[in-house]
Amino acid sequence: MSPNAPLDFASLPRQGGLKPSLAVLQPWRRTLWGVCAAVAVAGMLSLTPYLAAWWQGQALLAGGQGVSITAVLSGLLVAWLGRHTLLYWARAASHRMAFAVIEQLRQALLHKLQRVPLVWFDRQHPAELTHLLGQQVDELEDGLAHLLPDLVSATLIPLLTLVVLVGVDWRLALACFLPYVLAVLASARSMVTGQAAMQAMMTAWGGVLQQLSVFVKGQPLLRAYGQGHHRHHAIAQALQQHQSLAEASVQRTLWLAVLFMILGTSSLSAVLLLGMGVLPAHSITPSALLFAIVVSIGLGSLYGDVFSLFLRLGKLGGVWRRMFAVLDAPELAVMPAQPVAAERGYVLSAVNYVRSGRQVLHEVSLTLPEGRSLALVGPSGAGKSTLAKLLMRQDDPASGSIRLHGLPLTAWSEDLLRQQLAYVSQQVELFAMSVADNIRLGRPDARDAEVEAVAQAMLCHDFITALPHGYQTRLEQGGRNLSGGQRQRLALARAMLCDAPIVILDEALAFSDIENEALIQQAMSTLVRGRTLVVIAHRLHTIQHCDQIVVLEAGRVVETGRHAALMAAQGRYAALWQALHDVPEEALA
Numbered sequence: 001m002s003p004n005a006p007l008d009f010a011s012l013p014r015q016g017g018l019k020p021s022l023a024v025l026q027p028w029r030r031t032l033w034g035v036c037a038a039v040a041v042a043g044m045l046s047l048t049p050y051l052a053a054w055w056q057g058q059a060l061l062a063g064g065q066g067v068s069i070t071a072v073l074s075g076l077l078v079a080w081l082g083r084h085t086l087l088y089w090a091r092a093a094s095h096r097m098a099f100a101v102i103e104q105l106r107q108a109l110l111h112k113l114q115r116v117p118l119v120w121f122d123r124q125h126p127a128e129l130t131h132l133l134g135q136q137v138d139e140l141e142d143g144l145a146h147l148l149p150d151l152v153s154a155t156l157i158p159l160l161t162l163v164v165l166v167g168v169d170w171r172l173a174l175a176c177f178l179p180y181v182l183a184v185l186a187s188a189r190s191m192v193t194g195q196a197a198m199q200a201m202m203t204a205w206g207g208v209l210q211q212l213s214v215f216v217k218g219q220p221l222l223r224a225y226g227q228g229h230h231r232h233h234a235i236a237q238a239l240q241q242h243q244s245l246a247e248a249s250v251q252r253t254l255w256l257a258v259l260f261m262i263l264g265t266s267s268l269s270a271v272l273l274l275g276m277g278v279l280p281a282h283s284i285t286p287s288a289l290l291f292a293i294v295v296s297i298g299l300g301s302l303y304g305d306v307f308s309l310f311l312r313l314g315k316l317g318g319v320w321r322r323m324f325a326v327l328d329a330p331e332l333a334v335m336p337a338q339p340v341a342a343e344r345g346y347v348l349s350a351v352n353y354v355r356s357g358r359q360v361l362h363e364v365s366l367t368l369p370e371g372r373s374l375a376l377v378g379p380s381g382a383g384k385s386t387l388a389k390l391l392m393r394q395d396d397p398a399s400g401s402i403r404l405h406g407l408p409l410t411a412w413s414e415d416l417l418r419q420q421l422a423y424v425s426q427q428v429e430l431f432a433m434s435v436a437d438n439i440r441l442g443r444p445d446a447r448d449a450e451v452e453a454v455a456q457a458m459l460c461h462d463f464i465t466a467l468p469h470g471y472q473t474r475l476e477q478g479g480r481n482l483s484g485g486q487r488q489r490l491a492l493a494r495a496m497l498c499d500a501p502i503v504i505l506d507e508a509l510a511f512s513d514i515e516n517e518a519l520i521q522q523a524m525s526t527l528v529r530g531r532t533l534v535v536i537a538h539r540l541h542t543i544q545h546c547d548q549i550v551v552l553e554a555g556r557v558v559e560t561g562r563h564a565a566l567m568a569a570q571g572r573y574a575a576l577w578q579a580l581h582d583v584p585e586e587a588l589a
C-alpha cells in the first residue's frame, strides 16, 4: 500500500496503547523503520561524550596522556553534527507521516458524521464534538510523530549500553540497570492503573466544555432571567470535578514521582557502593568502575523521560478510544429490497418508534399518495416532528415499515433519498455566508435570477434588498441579524429552490404574522403544486385544505380525514380546532 492510498481506520485494533498508532502507520513502515534507525544511531552518538570521558579517564588512570584535546573535540563535533542531522531528518519524516494520518482521520470522522443517523447528534454535545474534531485529533500528533522515536531512545540506548557493560563487568551492569528496570516496571503499572482515571478526566473535561458552551451561547437568555451566577456556579462545579479527578490522579502517581527521584540517583549509588565497598578491590578494574560510573550518570537523565513516556502512552490510548467511539457509531444500513410494483408515495405500516427508552410512536399506519398533501396535527409532544423525521429516515423505526414509491426507506441510498426531499424544520439553520449562498444551499447550481425569484415568492426580497449589500450581505452565524420571521422565510425560500418532489414543513410559518402568512401560503400553494407535501402546523387554518389530516395523540393516530369530514365528526380534530381558534360550538355543527 502506498502512503497516498486512503487509510483504513475500520481495521485498526480497538485498544489503547501504541497498537492503533503502529497499525495506522503501516503504509509508511519503511520510513518508520528509517526513523527508528536514525533515532537509534543518534542515541548512540549521544553517548560519545561519555565514551570520550571514559576513554580519556582510562588512559590517564593507566598513566598515559590520552588522546589530544583537539582530536577529542573534533570527534565530539562530528558526532554532534551527525546526531542532529539524523534527528532533523527523523523529526521531519515522522511529522510528515503524522500530519498525513491526522488529515485523513479528520476526513474519516467528518465523513462518518455525515452518515450517522441524525438522532445520534441528540446524544452528543456540539462543544465536545468540536473539541474532538479540532484539538483532540491534533493531540495524536505526539503519539504518531514523537512517541515511537522517544520509545526507541529510551529502550535501545540503555539496552546497548547494558550489553557493553555486561561485557565489561556483569555485577556493575546489574547494579547500574536494576533501578532503571524497576522504574520502567513501575511506570508501566501506573499507566495501566491510570487508564480509568485518564478516561474519567477526559469525560469530566467534556462536562466543562458543555458548561462553557451553554454559558457563552446562552448569554442573552441567562441575562434575561438573571441566571448568570447560577451558570457560573455550574461551570465552577464542572471545573471542580475535573480538578478533583486531576488531583486524585496526581495523588495516585505521587509515590511514583518519589520513587523515581530515589531510583534516579540509585544507579550511581549502587555502582559506587558495589565497586568501592562491597566487591573485593582486586576483582574490579578501575577502568570498568569508571565506565560503570559514566553509564550510570548518563542513565540518570533518562528516568524523567521514561515516566513521561508512559503518561503520554496512557493519554494516547484515551484519545484513540474517543476517536473509535465516533468511528464505530452505528450507521443506517442500506439493505436492498424488492419494490412493491406501481406503488407511489409513502406507505407506513404499523410503525413503532422508541426514543431514549420511551415509546414515542405506536402502530402508526398511513398512506400518502404521490402529489398529495398530508397534515400532521395534535397536541405538543404527540409525535408529529418525530414522524416527519422518520419519513426522511433520520432514524429507523423499532418495528414496522416505511415505504416510499414501493421501496422501504432502508433500501434507499442516502443520496437518492435526500434528492427527493426538501425540509424546513422548527429550528432554522442559517450559516455565516451571504444571503444568496444561504438560499442556494437548496440547489448549489441555481442562477442568481432563480434565487431572486424564489426569494420574491417567499416575501424575502424586500428585506434582503434593504440589507447593506443586498443578496451579498454576509449573515451572522444562525442568521442572528435577522428577525425570526425573516429567518423562517429564508429557510422556506431555500427549500422551494431545492425543487424536490417531496416537501416537509415542520411549523414552517410559526413566526409569520397573519398578513405574511396568507401571502406566503398563496405563493407556496403554487410552488408545491404537484408535489407531495407533509405539513405540521398548530395554526390549523393553514392546513384545512390538505388532502388528508392525521391527528396524533401520545404517538397514536386517533383520527384521519379531510377538514370538513373531521369537523363534522366532532372528534379530536374538531376539539383542537375549537380550542385553538375559539370557534363557537354552533359553527362546528
Ligand SMILES: Nc1ncnc2c1ncn2[C@@H]1O[C@H](COP(=O)(O)OP(=O)(O)OP(=O)(O)O)[C@@H](O)[C@H]1O
Binding pocket: 122, 355, 356, 360, 378, 379, 380, 381, 382, 383, 384, 385, 386, 387
Ligand atoms: N431528542 C429527544 N430525546 C428523547 N425524547 C425526545 C426527543 N425529542 C422528542 N422526544 C420525545 O418524543 C415525543 C414526541 O416529540 P415530537 O417532537 O415528535 O412532538 P411534536 O408533536 O412534534 O411536538 P411539538 O408540537 O411540541 O413540536 C415527546 O414526548 C418528546 O418528549
